[in-house]
Amino acid sequence: MAFQEHEKKKTTSSEEVVSPNTPSAMHTSPIDLGHIEVLQILNEHGEVDSGLEPDFSDEKLLEVYRSMVLARAFDKRMMTMQRQGRMGTFAPNIGQEACIVGQVTSLTKDDWFSPSYRSFGAQIMRGWSMKHLMRLWAGFHDGFPPPKDVNDLPFSIVIGSHVLPAVGIGMGMNYKKKRDCVLVNYGDGASSQGAVSEALNFAAVYKAPVIFICENNGWAISTPTKKQSANEVLATHGVAHGMPSIRVDGNDILAMMCATKEATNRARNGEGPTFIEAITYRMSLHTTADDPKVYRNDEEVKVWESRCPIKRFETYLTNKGILDADSIEKMVTSCNDEAIQARDAFYAMPPADPTEIFDHLFNTIPEELQKQKEEYLKRLHQKGVDE
Ligand SMILES: Cc1ncc(C[n+]2csc(CCOP(=O)(O)OP(=O)(O)O)c2C)c(N)n1
Ligand SMILES: [Mg+2]
Structure with missing residues (x-):
């Protein structure tokens, strides 16, 4: 599927697409979106745009669905452990599961992934065990290095710092004439870091096989995107640096899978980097040290509750006959059980020296x-x- 094929999804249709932190932000932007496509395949009711529907196998769709449910189960478990005083600070991912899981679905083991801290759904898909991630968030030094044979960098807490190294890896792949790629994600807040612009520039000039995922989740702790950037359409950052760029409904798993699939194909074909702005929303706390009630109102959160990425995917899979109420319940139970087993294994490990x-x-x-x-x-x- 070429980005050009989504022509009909350009600005004219943005009304029915998505919005960043304020529902009207798509319309108030002074930026001409004429050359930036906006992709949504599953709308918030789980209805599919049949002209854009991809042909992923049922197995693949179920695997991805399970990864999203597992990410949420891990999230809830970690939050409980933190509130019981048995876990360190933690950055929840509730509401961003499609964005996080979808972005790594086209990566192979040979590709590289350079994540920010809110990426555990992707890390689990890449081969990190939940017990390992619990060690990481609890501050054990053995939690940080990636598992053997997993081509991931340790996640970055210093925002934006992991983007240049990702481009360096991509340039190294070109030097070695490899056909692999690197995917790096960062937030709307991190997009203001100078190093991120440098990284975009290097990648574009040297045609590095890098996929940039800018996760625009509306907030950088208490700073809304509109105060972060006078230009709220962050996909223009990619355009400005001379690379194909797209704005994707980050709560639409099919759109995330298709956009990243096309971007990885481009990278592997030697066509250089791609910029994907994923519009999503952080439903929960920035971290367990945060209280969003002091800087945002419940109405805004409610708007995004109706755009739940898991719910709309469940509706789609149910309409396709892949899921039903019973299998959904079983899936949720099995993911919760898996998170509990990971917790028990983590508790059974000796305390740190x-x-x-x-x-x-x-x-x-x-x-x-x-x-x-x-x-x-x-x-x-x-x-x-x-x-
Ligand atoms: C260089 C740097 N400056 C400040 C911070 C403190 N800090 C941690 S997270 C964060 C906001 C990041 O927001 P965003 O990039 O949008 O990612 P999100 O948390 O929304 O996923 C800030 C300012 C940091 N970790 N690193
Ligand atoms: Mg953010």
Whole structure:
């Protein structure tokens, strides 16, 4: 499916498509969307645009559906664990499952993925176990390195910092004449980082096989997209740097799968980078340290509840005869059980050795740090922690 085939979905049809953080933002934008296509295949009621419907196999659709349900089950479990004081700070993904899972569905094991922190649905699909991710979010140093044979970078908390390295990997692929690609995601907030513009420029000039997914979820903590950027159509960033760019309904799993499939094909064919702005919404907290009630109102959240990516995919799969109420319930139960098993396996692991926090910065520990270590150990001993 070529981007050009979505011609009829250009600005004229934007009304029925999606909106960023305010429902009217598509219309108020001063930017001419004439050369940026807008893609939606499944509308918020789960109705499919038959002219654009892709022919993914039933198995593939079910696998993707399960990944989305599993991402939500993991999310809920992590939130409960955090509130019980058994997990570190955590960045929930509720409402963004289509965007996150859909973006990696066309990647192979040889491709690379450079994620930001809100990407666990994709990480699980790429081969990270939930137990491993729990170790990561709980602060264990062994949680950060990706599993063996998974071509992912550790997720980046320093926003935008992982975009240039992704482009570097892509340029390396060109140098080695490989036909693989790199996918990197970042948020509307990260899009303001200078390093992201540098990355876009390098990728476009050197035709690096990189897919940029700008997840416009309406907010960068308490900063709405309209205060982040005077130009709210972030897909123009790709256009400005000279690469094919598209705006996708990020709550539409089929649109996410199709857009990234086409972008990975382009990359593998030596046609260079693609920019995808995925319009979605963070339904929950920025992180467990956040309270969105102080900066956004419930009405806005309600608008997005009706655009739930899982619900609309369920409707579509049910209409196709792939799912029914019974199989949906079974799927949800099995994903919740899997998350609970991961939790139990995580709890069964030994606690961290507190001295390890000194172990991973220097080959030979400097004298000053050695003194701090000894002081720390003395205090732990006084508190009986080492007994
Ligand atoms: C370089 C840098 N500056 C500031 C922060 C603090 N910070 C953490 S997340 C965040 C907002 C990011 O928003 P966005 O890129 O839209 O991603 P989202 O959280 O919405 O997925 C900020 C400012 C940071 N982690 N790194
Ligand atoms: Mg954001």
